[in-house]
Amino acid sequence: MKIRIVIVSLFAIFLSIILVGSIKEIGRDIKYPANTIMFVTDYTGKDKVKTLDKLNQVAREENIIVYKAFITKNGQTKTAIIGKQVRYVDALKSIPLTGVYYIKKPTNSKRFEQTLKDEMLKFKMNQINLKLAPTITFISGVRAPSFWTLFFVFFIxxxxxxxxxIKSSMVYRSFGRLIAYLLxxxxxxxxxxxTVNTLIYSLFCLRNGGFDHVYSQIFGLMLLVMSVILLGLIGLASVLFIVLVKLTDIAGILKNRYINRVGSLIYLISILMSIVIFTLSVNTVLQSVTELKTYQKELTNWQVLKNYVKPNFNDSEQENTNADHMIDHDWLVGQRKKELTYLQSFNDEQGFVYLSASEFDREKEVAYQTYIENPLETDSQFSKQTKYVSSAFIKLNRTLYPKNDYGYKSKKTLLTLYVPKQFEKDIKRIQNNxxxxxxxxxxxxxxxxxxxxxxxxxxxxLFNQAIPFGKRFPKQVVYDQILIEIDQNLIDRDSNLLAMGQEIISGPYQNGLVKNTGILPYLKKNKYESQLMSVDNISQNAAVLAENIASQIQGALLVLLGVMISSGFILWEYLKNQYQRQAKMLVVTYLFSGHQGKSQLLILAPLVLGVMSVGLFSGLVLQDMGLAVLILSVYLLEILVIVCLNQSVLKTKRLNVIKDALE
Incomplete structure (x- = not known):
């Protein structure tokens, strides 16, 4: 009974620790302990102070907490809280009420929403679906392989x-009470x-703001799903065990003899699968550690952006789209003019940072050559190395790499191409692209x-935030890139702005980075404050990514520990069973010949050959034979130790084996 309690407790703790890591990642994404996100896109009321006071009053009475991030005049990001824990509310009275709000509220509260409408706020609320957390964690998230590896190891x-x-099972079976024993x-x-999950959940809640905290609710839901999966695996293992018990000789087991060949085969398959899983897990951990070290070295480069933020503006395009999915032309022209005005506000070179990869692929090249009258000669193969950048982006890279030479740009040039010398002969086609x-x-x-x-x-x-599919980190350092700089200050606001490509106005407007001390003055100057919804600190996001990967590595190490404990236990049971099966032969062989070499070989051959085969197979799959040989050596050493221990036990019980054989 004790060993059952220890095993279940150990795996529950391991899995819970990995779950806590998942909760931390969710917390870094959601930012605030909220169950609702509210987007306020417009405010037509006349008294902002009165509106905030009313919202604060209703929030307190309805047990609601509202979080709103804002930028101070000196560029710092603060969080105002409306409701139970009032903080920085007065600061909101001097800035537009539009933006993103995170709300923790009861699901049946309608009064707060009605107050928002009464106070002339145009808003949209989205519930944060807690039910998605287990799906992401156990199925689609980066930690999903770790969980299912531990689930499989738990099962075996x-x-x-x-x-x-099994001897206890056989005793109960002999009395016809096997099912009662199983239950x-x-x-x-x-x-x-x-008991273990309740204790873990209680400790988590005490540390994270109580049982009604959003993170506590998510963690509780994940624990429940995890418990159901574990109970299902326990039931499956029990059914497999009952089948084996029914096929096994009672007398042999009760006399300390071996279990049947089916049981041994299941042991052997479990061992071999554990080795494959362990090898794959070690490879994943090593790759993650290597990538993390490289990324952490690059994190110092992000410090040049520590005072920069990415503004997120209100996207009202959907509101100006009709039933036929056509965007209102007048609105679109006006929007492009506003975007261009915003971009032209940044006269300081270091004020606006922007990079975007060219999207002029083969498909778009064919469309251009087909539909444009008198098209230019183009070659889309250069698009992979072409980047649209701002002058501030180039200046930041010049700071990071002082030896870089970008030549001398004319101040009256709309379009500047920085072309590596190796592409000099292709300048015309690059320009045409x-x-x-x-x-x-x-x-x-x-x-x-x-x-x-x-x-x-x-x-x-690149200061890149986009993570390619199948990768943990975005690629940051590249060489020999073709850089395209467009000076928006030389574009006439009255020209046909809709005729210009994405990278001229809309792209920089949506994805550009600005200094945190400069964003508010620029928006206020252009009467654009109400369009700002939120800001992202890019350098902080880069650091958070490293924290997430470090946390995932810790979870993977727990998986490795679980696999090692399980495989060691199963190896011991398998070899002990094999020695019980062959004990009589080993003793008799030793008595008559003085050695057991051939008999030992018969016992160990299936295991050793199987271990070597799956180890080498894993090495071929991973294309890393060095790692495979290292892990093989560890398992073979473990087998050697267990064999020596079983040999020692067999020597001390030699007389009992002979006596049992005579009976």
Whole structure:
């Protein structure tokens, strides 16, 4: 009974620790302990002070907490709280009420929403679906493989525990009470799991703001799902065990003899699968550690952006789209003019940072060549190395890499191309690519274009937040990039702005970074404050990504520990069973010949050959034979130690084996 309690408790603790890591990642994404996100897109009331006082009063009475991030005049990001824990509410009275709000509120509260409407706030509320947390965690999240690895290991460990205690099962079977014995074991597992999870949940809640805290609710839901999965695996292992008990000779087990070949085969398959899982897990951990070390070295480069933020503006395009999915032309023209005015506000070179990869792929090139009259000669193969940038982006890279040479740009140039020397012969086609992608429907005069040849091999730090599919970290350092700089200050606001490509106005407007001390003055100057919904601190986000990966590595290490404990236990049980099966032969062989070499070989051959085969197979799959050989060595050493221990036990019980054989 004790070993059942220990195994279930150990795995429940391991899995809970990984769950806590998942909760931390969710907390970094949601930012505030809220169950609702509210987007306020417009305020038409006349008295902002009165509105805030009313909202604060209703929130307190309805037991609601509202969080609103805002930027102070000196560029710091603060969080105002409305409701139970009032903080910085007065600061909100001097800024627009539009933006993103995080709300913790009862699900049946309608009064607060009605107050928002009465106070002339245009808003949209979205519930944070807590039910998605288990789906993301156990199925689609980056930690999902860790959980299911431990679930599998838990399953085979429970089976091994029951096999260890098979003699008790046989006793109950002989009295016709096998089902009662099984139900008693299931009750033990259930009570242990319930007790351990209750204790873990209580400690989590005490540390994280109580049982009604949003993170506590998410953690409780995840624990419940995890418990159901574990109980299902316990039930499955128990069914497999009962089938084996029914197929096993009672007398042989009660006389301390071996279990049947089916049981041994299940042990062997479990061991081999554990080795494959362990090898894959070790490989994943090593890759993650290597990537994390590289990324952490690059984190110092992000410090040049520590005072920059990414503004997120109100996207009202959907509100101006009709039933036929057509955007209102007048609104779109006006919106582009507002965006251009915003971009032209940044006269300081270091005030606006922007980078975007060219999207002029083969498909778009074919469309351009097909639908444009008198098209230019283009070549989309250069798009992979083409980046649209701002002058501030180039200046930041010059700071990071002082040896970089970008030449001397003219201040009166609309379009500047920085082309590595190796592409000098292809300048015309590269220039045509840019004109086709961004200026296909408008004219660019030759004197508006400047081409600067830069040395080959120059580094470029991308400040990239986009993580490619299947990768843990975005690629940051690249070489020999073709840089395209467009000066928005030279674009006439009365020109046909809709004829210009995404990278000229909309792209920089939506994705550009600005200094945190500069964003408010620029918005106020252009009467654009109410369009600001929220801001993201890019350098902080980069650090958070590293924290998330470090946390995932810790979870993976727990998985490795669980696999090692389980595989060691199963190896011991398998070899002990094999020595019990062959004990008589080993003793007799030793008495007559003085050695057991051939007999030992018969016992160990299936295991050793299987271990070596799956180890080498894992090495071929991972293309890392060094890692495979290292793990093989560890398992073979473990087998050697267990064999020596079993040999020692066999020597001390030699007389009992002979006596048992004579009976």
């Amino acid at each position: 460990t429970i089976y091994a525990v029951e096999m260890l205690l 008693a074991n299931l009750k033990c597992y259930l009570l242990t799991l319930f 840019v004109l086709a992608e961004s200026f296909a429907y408008t004219e660019v005069k030759p004197e508006q274009v400047q081409v600067l040849i830069i040395p080959d091999g120059q580094k470029l730090f």
